[in-house]
Amino acid sequence: MQTTTKIVVTPDDIDQLxxxxxxxxxxxxxxxxxxxxxxxxxxxxxxxxxxxxxVVLKFDVSYHKEARLGDTLNVTTTLMNVGNKSFTVKQEIYNQDDILITESTKTFVMFNTATRKGVPVIQEIARHLKCAR
Structure with missing residues (x-):
């Protein structure tokens, strides 16, 4: 399963550059x-x-192009891998001209908050890898 989230760049998103x-x-x-x-x-x-x-186990991000005030960004998120206790998503950010500006991968661990240990990935997440194939 892939989702797309639309974001419009506002003045609060801009730095001194x-x-x-x-x-x-x-x-x-x-x-x-x-x-x-x-x-x-x-x-x-x-x-x-x-x-x-x-919880995030690993986060890798690459910045390819800049985004500027007023740009419309599309963040795509795709489940790429499901292990026993972890899963990985790939994310890409495209600008309004459909140019890739940022990409990342995140590996998450399913976590029991009481025992503070990893547990098997829940079905609500794992089933979406089958949909992607």
Whole structure:
């Protein structure tokens, strides 16, 4: 499953160099993964009741082009891999001209918040890898 999240660059996103600050891209990517979770049917309120959540194990990001004030960005999020206790998403940010400006991969671990240990990836997430193939 792939989702696309639209973001319009605002003055608050711009740094002293006149382009989007690198930290803002991380927030844009988080919005994208949040939308992916939502569309996948992952309900974090319900997960918390079961002492479950996800934590980032690895985060890799590459910045290719700058985004500027007023740009319309599309953040695509795709589930790429599901292991026993972890899963990986690939994210790309394209500008309004469909030019790739940023890409990242994030590896998450399914986590029991009571025991503080990894647990098997829940079906609400794992089933979407089968849909992508």
């Amino acid at each position: 006149g382009h989007v600050n690198y930290l803002k891209y991380i927030l844009f990517l988080e919005k994208g993964v949040g939308e992916w979770y939502k569309q996948a049917g992952v309900n974090f309120k319900e997960l918390r009741k079961q002492d479950l959540g996800t």
